[in-house]
Amino acid sequence: MRRVLAAIDRDARARILATLARRFGDLDLAEDATQDAFAQAITSWPHTGVPESPEAWLKTAAKRKALDVVRRESVLAQKLARLRIEQERAPAPDRLGDPADATAVQAVPDERLALFFACAHPAMSIEDRVALTLRFVAGLTTAEVAHALLVPVTTMQQRIVRAKKRIRTLGVPLEVPPREQLPARLAEVQRVVYLLYAEGFARSVGEAHVRDDLTTEAIRLARVLRALVGGEACVQAASSELTGLLALLLLTEARRPARVNGSEGQPVPLAAQDRQLWNREFIVEGLALAEAAAGAPGAGPYAIQAAIAAVHAEAESFAQTDWKQIAVLYGLLEAHEPGPVVRLGRAVALGRAHGPAVGRRLLDSLAGDPALARFRPFHIARAVTLEELADYSGAAAAYRLALAIPGNEAEDGYLAAALDGILGELRG
């Protein structure tokens, strides 16, 4: 019996929570009722037997628990009346009968999209958005969220309690936004998923260079989001970007096995990666999705970044990479999202396509940008380019600049080793 309950994965739990949150407009009530329904299952299933659809049973039980609370608490009842869901209570809730009767409902609708929008609401801080999305959409426990975001559990408990209070006080709707707001709001949701992945992919602090659980979680959320939005016919234009985001994450994740050096956990640059280690399954899926995203109307920054990742994924080796194509794609990306990091990507690609002398000229032209001066990859790109031009003292200076910027320890080790190599060249 506990085995059955354990098999009700956190996706199902999150779906139940989402349905209740949307119906009752209250996250706390939804959480408590879901919890109570699981508790009821533990006591009643041994006598009644496990229902045919445990998820449907739990959802019905949770709804009844929530309605009980609503009937008891007049404050909530007033709130619900305002939300015009009184009609839902009208057909005598008692006639819901025993939740076990509800097993006829086989297909349980997934209403997590509304929660996605609420958790990634622009009225919330970005830290809150990331934590809430992991907690309520991904269905992680508070302790798991704390672990994934490298925050003490008590800190995360407080953050989530405060964030839930803010959702309630501000009146953040637990609903899918109206059509005219959808594109902008969807971009916010995608940003949270992307941030989760990026945070897991390269930790800016801490020991581990890569956080498996967070990147896996982000890909899972990107899949859920794409599937959920796919069901909403009104957002066709946005779907190419959702496809692009998933493709980008898969193609980036595919390189992960080759990205760190086993024993030391040091990062391996793209040029030195063993491409045999790349995850073929992710590449095949990612390439197909990237192609679909690029061909669809409304292709934007994620579709373009997925296309760049696809060019890398298709290349036999670093040297055989179609750098001209990558430079063109960075040019397209710059039209959507102008910024120093995109210009850096384009400069590196052009340098690869036309030689290190061109690369140095382009990189030096970006040197005045204060954001890039604080950006490790910029100094690393300059160091590598100068090294290729046999300007070892310039390369050593660039590595030192990179090391002066705070980063994770694994990367520090890698940069220190690279600097040692250059100093060896200088002595030799």
Next chain:
Amino acid sequence: MKYALLLMGHVNDPACGEEGGASPEEFFAFDQEITAAGVVVSSFALEDPDQAVTVGSNAQGERIVSSGPFAEVQEFVGGGYIIDVANIDEAIQWARKSPASAAGGHVEIRPVAPY
């Protein structure tokens, strides 16, 4: 839910009607639109902050009346609305439409506490 839309200005930015600032006509048009939508509970517009009179207390707890705003304010409330709408998204939509959120100003949205 009820929200206050506080239409904020900054002393260094052009005032309403000045070159570069929102024109009174824009504010009138917005007022007509939001009133016609039936969401306004109450609204007000304020004279400039230099017209303020401040009542406070000194160290002995005695009430003190002084001319001008409290301390040197940089940002000030120029006017406001109390609106009754379904949720924060609708409040944000009205704040977006307000000329007060154009360059040189901003609108602070605060939920009204249910006391």
